[in-house]
Amino acid sequence: MAGAVHIPDEAETRAKWGGFAFSPAYKAKADIFIGRYPAGRQQSAVMALLDLAQRQVGEETQTQGWLPVPVIEYVASYLGMPYMRTYEVATFYTMYNLAPVGRFHVQICGTTPCMLRGSDDIIAACKNRGLVKGGTTPDGLFTLNEVECMGNCASAPMVQINDDNYEDLDYDSMTAILSDLAEGKQPKVGTQLPGRHTVEPFGGATTLQAMVDKNHDYRGDW
Amino acid sequence: MPKVTVDGLEIEVPAGATVLQACEMAGKEIPRFCYHERLSIAGNCRMCLVEIAPGPPKPQASCALPATEGQIIRTDTPMVKKAREGVMEFLLINHPLDCPICDQGGECDLQDQSVAYGRGASRFEENKRAVTEKYMGPLVKTAMTRCIQCTRCVRFAEEVAGIEEVGAIGRGENMQITTYLEHAMQSELSGNVVDLCPVGALTSKPYAFEARPWELKKTPSIDVMDAVGTNIRLDSRGRAVLRALPRINDDVNEEWASDKTRHAVDGLTHRRLDKPYIRKDGKLVAASWVEAFDAIKAHWTGEAAVLAGDQVDCETMFAARALAGTSMLEGRQTGLAYDTSSLSAVNFNTTIAGIENADVILLVGSDLRREAPLVNTRIQKAIRKRGAKVFAIGPVTDLTYKVEWLGDDLSALTKAPKALTEALKNAERPAIIVGGGALRYAGVHGAALAFAKKFKLVRDGWNGFNVLHFAAARMGGLMLGYAHDGGIKKLAAASPTLAFFLGADEVDYSLFSNTFKVYVGHHGDNGAHHADVIMPGAAYSEKSGTYVNLEGRVQRGERAVFPPGDAREDWAIFRALSDALGKRLPFDSVDALRGEMAKVVPALGVEGLANYGWNEPSLSAEVNGKIADYPIKDFYLTNAICRASETMQKCSSELVHGTQILEAAE
Numbered sequence: 001m002a003g004a005v006h007i008p009d010e011a012e013t014r015a016k017w018g019g020f021a022f023s024p025a026y027k028a029k030a031d032i033f034i035g036r037y038p039a040g041r042q043q044s045a046v047m048a049l050l051d052l053a054q055r056q057v058g059e060e061t062q063t064q065g066w067l068p069v070p071v072i073e074y075v076a077s078y079l080g081m082p083y084m085r086t087y088e089v090a091t092f093y094t095m096y097n098l099a100p101v102g103r104f105h106v107q108i109c110g111t112t113p114c115m116l117r118g119s120d121d122i123i124a125a126c127k128n129r130g131l132v133k134g135g136t137t138p139d140g141l142f143t144l145n146e147v148e149c150m151g152n153c154a155s156a157p158m159v160q161i162n163d164d165n166y167e168d169l170d171y172d173s174m175t176a177i178l179s180d181l182a183e184g185k186q187p188k189v190g191t192q193l194p195g196r197h198t199v200e201p202f203g204g205a206t207t208l209q210a211m212v213d214k215n216h217d218y219r220g221d222w
Numbered sequence: 223m224p225k226v227t228v229d230g231l232e233i234e235v236p237a238g239a240t241v242l243q244a245c246e247m248a249g250k251e252i253p254r255f256c257y258h259e260r261l262s263i264a265g266n267c268r269m270c271l272v273e274i275a276p277g278p279p280k281p282q283a284s285c286a287l288p289a290t291e292g293q294i295i296r297t298d299t300p301m302v303k304k305a306r307e308g309v310m311e312f313l314l315i316n317h318p319l320d321c322p323i324c325d326q327g328g329e330c331d332l333q334d335q336s337v338a339y340g341r342g343a344s345r346f347e348e349n350k351r352a353v354t355e356k357y358m359g360p361l362v363k364t365a366m367t368r369c370i371q372c373t374r375c376v377r378f379a380e381e382v383a384g385i386e387e388v389g390a391i392g393r394g395e396n397m398q399i400t401t402y403l404e405h406a407m408q409s410e411l412s413g414n415v416v417d418l419c420p421v422g423a424l425t426s427k428p429y430a431f432e433a434r435p436w437e438l439k440k441t442p443s444i445d446v447m448d449a450v451g452t453n454i455r456l457d458s459r460g461r462a463v464l465r466a467l468p469r470i471n472d473d474v475n476e477e478w479a480s481d482k483t484r485h486a487v488d489g490l491t492h493r494r495l496d497k498p499y500i501r502k503d504g505k506l507v508a509a510s511w512v513e514a515f516d517a518i519k520a521h522w523t524g525e526a527a528v529l530a531g532d533q534v535d536c537e538t539m540f541a542a543r544a545l546a547g548t549s550m551l552e553g554r555q556t557g558l559a560y561d562t563s564s565l566s567a568v569n570f571n572t573t574i575a576g577i578e579n580a581d582v583i584l585l586v587g588s589d590l591r592r593e594a595p596l597v598n599t600r601i602q603k604a605i606r607k608r609g610a611k612v613f614a615i616g617p618v619t620d621l622t623y624k625v626e627w628l629g630d631d632l633s634a635l636t637k638a639p640k641a642l643t644e645a646l647k648n649a650e651r652p653a654i655i656v657g658g659g660a661l662r663y664a665g666v667h668g669a670a671l672a673f674a675k676k677f678k679l680v681r682d683g684w685n686g687f688n689v690l691h692f693a694a695a696r697m698g699g700l701m702l703g704y705a706h707d708g709g710i711k712k713l714a715a716a717s718p719t720l721a722f723f724l725g726a727d728e729v730d731y732s733l734f735s736n737t738f739k740v741y742v743g744h745h746g747d748n749g750a751h752h753a754d755v756i757m758p759g760a761a762y763s764e765k766s767g768t769y770v771n772l773e774g775r776v777q778r779g780e781r782a783v784f785p786p787g788d789a790r791e792d793w794a795i796f797r798a799l800s801d802a803l804g805k806r807l808p809f810d811s812v813d814a815l816r817g818e819m820a821k822v823v824p825a826l827g828v829e830g831l832a833n834y835g836w837n838e839p840s841l842s843a844e845v846n847g848k849i850a851d852y853p854i855k856d857f858y859l860t861n862a863i864c865r866a867s868e869t870m871q872k873c874s875s876e877l878v879h880g881t882q883i884l885e886a887a888e
Binding site for chain 2: 010084
């Protein structure tokens with residue numbers, strides 16, 4: 001089954017991750033999240049803590065991080081909840097990686113708006129760069145996954161790489177981004193179109209034009 | 223009390239009732255998969271859709287909707303019919319059409335409801351989803367492709383069994399029900415998920431491919447694996463009992479049964495005693511009934527001691543007592559010698575259902591999870607529903623819920639720690655449960671009674687003093703006088719010339735080296751090994767018997783099958799032997815025996831809770847020492863029947879010893 005949960009070899013991950021514990025910096029962050037909920041309701045912080053744990057694993061492995069089973073269990077014990085309940089959360093959300101990923105986790109949107117705007121080209125750019133869907137490149141740099149809509153339809157097609165979005169892509173800009181990342185450079189985040197800042201219409205505003213320079217009260221026009 | 227109208231019928235429903243319950247009260251059947259009376263409401267199968275006015279013009283899930291004043295509920299409109307057909311069609315999209323090879327066939331909710339409410343054919347032409355099988359332990363067989371994700375098993379594990387090891391992983395089409403990392407469910411109640419599963423995803427592993435439900439003869443019976451007195455139904459075909467299922471009795475077992483109750487039945491066909499034996503030159507030799515009787519007659523002096531085992535019915539004990547004609551009676555095989563002058567002081571007075579209402583519970587040397595799993599679930603319920611606080615004296619063990627351990631020193635009974643006294647001071651319905659692990663120490667019984675007095679555990683409308691037995695025969699035995707002053711040791715010291723052992727397999731037989739030992743029982747276990755004469759009797763499935771459970775509830779079970787070979791019902795053996803010994807017993811049938819028994823102990827003649835009143839014996843309350851351990855070391859191997867059961871042996875090696883090895887390695 002395509003999206004079925006696959007849990008990596010347990011004995012190996014246990015040996016490697018059995019002694020996992022939050023570093024002082026992450027522990028401080030975790031306790032802030034727990035502190036946001038009333039006493040006795042610390043389990044509500046499970047999603048934040050799983051994310052923190054994944055990030056710490058990422059730092060320790062120089063990747064985007066993932067959640068080995070002992071790490072999930074550590075988070076469960078940290079919050080005093082049964083392993084199974086934490087495990088359910090970790091397997092439900094796709095943002096938690098249950099298998100190791102590379103340094104750059106390329107999540108490419110292939111849902112209808114992005115597809116109409118040319119996400120196939122973006123996938124082709126990745127493919128020509130050696131990325132394989134659901135796999136990591138041999139150098140450990142890139143992991144490619146196709147995901148469902150990430151809400152950037154106005155600037156489609158888009159990819160999410162680690163915590164950043166890259167929008168208004170085409171074959172060339174995607175290739176350039178991947179090259180930059182591989183060379184250790186930080187490409188421009190957000191829209192890749194020159195002259196566009198966010199998701200405003202191409203060529204300037206088409207509505208609410210009187211608002212461009214100053215605040216305008218439209219109520220009289222209705 | 224809101225008034226609602228169901229299909230034109232106006233009824234009044236209790237406040238807080240759901241629409242589904244309202245429909246049931248009006249006599250309408252609402253199909254459902256995920257809804258279960260004893261579990262929390264999930265509302266995820268959508269099968270219980272009905273039409274409701276006032277409300278949005280669409281079908282609504284009745285199980286999760288509260289019934290309110292003036293609601294007009296319709297269960298018979300075209301919209302409801304279409305909605306049910308739609309849900310059914312969706313549920314069947316990924317359900318395999320493997321009913322002919324599915325063990326649930328014939329008792330499957332999905333089968334029944336698709337016949338009753340489905341549209342007859344599917345329009346789905348794509349491939350079906352397939353899911354790998356999951357490992358859930360030695361008792362639960364899985365075929366997860368059949369799962370419709372009602373999550374009843376998940377809710378049962380969490381809410382009733384108290385183990386949060388079952389859950390749903392993944393999402394959407396990839397959602398799967400599994401145990402944590404596919405480890406076996408560490409629960410004494412895991413078999414219940416098989417009954418709960420509305421489809422064939424979870425079926426019974428030992429019973430796999432044994433029989434179809436319509437082939438089976440169903441006999442109501444009473445379980446003898448522990449003292450709860452679980453109401454069961456024995457399903458038999460020919461001469462073999464194939465499975466045991468719980469019957470609903472809200473006062474006793476609700477609708478659950480422990481794994482031992484369910485799965486020890488294969489022990490009924492192994493290691494059976496099917497003909498009489500006589501010991502000749504140190505070896506047991508098969509004999510005829512007449513020879514066995516003659517051998518006993520040679521040692522008959524007009525009276526005999528009787529030692530009852532843990533699974534004996536009252537009829538057997540009464541017949542043996544009538545023949546033996548002495549006060550040399552004992553049923554507490556392991557040597558307990560607590561005072562029995564007042565039965566109310568050794569009874570579970572709060573009652574099994576009543577303990578749910580307790581707000582502070584003190585366990586004294588009582589490993590409830592192994593000694594009475596179904597009482598444990600009641601305490602789990604008391605904690606979940608009413609926020610009860612549980613304290614315990616004894617070695618720390620996992621009882622599946624939060625317990626405040628007060629150490630294993632018994633002096634905590636006389637000098638209660640502050641946390642306990644504080645909790646008891648504000649408690650409205652406090653209770654103490656004294657287990658066999660503590661009763662073996664001198665003074666504990668008295669100290670517990672003194673504790674009850676000091677903290678007023680017995681008050682108006684509430685009796686919080688409980689002793690927890692874990693032998694099915696115990697309360698019946700105590701009512702029939704099977705308690706010798708000073709216990710079994712003192713009885714043995716009197717060195718009786720002849721003693722009957724009624725299925726007594728936990729007795730220390732070295733105490734009786736000078737006694738001619740007659741074993742009357744059904745399994746070739748410890749008792750039979752030491753016997754001089756063996757008279758083969760009937761197991762609980764093979765006789766109609768009266769049992770008294772730990773709360774003093776008199777219950778009767780019926781005979782499902784006949785005893786094997788030359789074995790006979792135990793009371794009939796004593797009746798025949800009495801003829802041979804020239805002391806004819808005055809009954810020729812079970813009914814006549816029961817009549818005689820009711821004359822001697824009237825309470826045993828009436829089914830239901832026996833009334834022992836409440837009177838405290840004055841006992842020494844001096845205690846010291848520590849509770850060393852709990853009596854039950856291996857939940858799955860506590861009596862002759864389960865020791866003969868392959869399933870129970872498998873459970874024991876995997877669930878009890880498997881974990882021990884793991885823990886040692888860690």
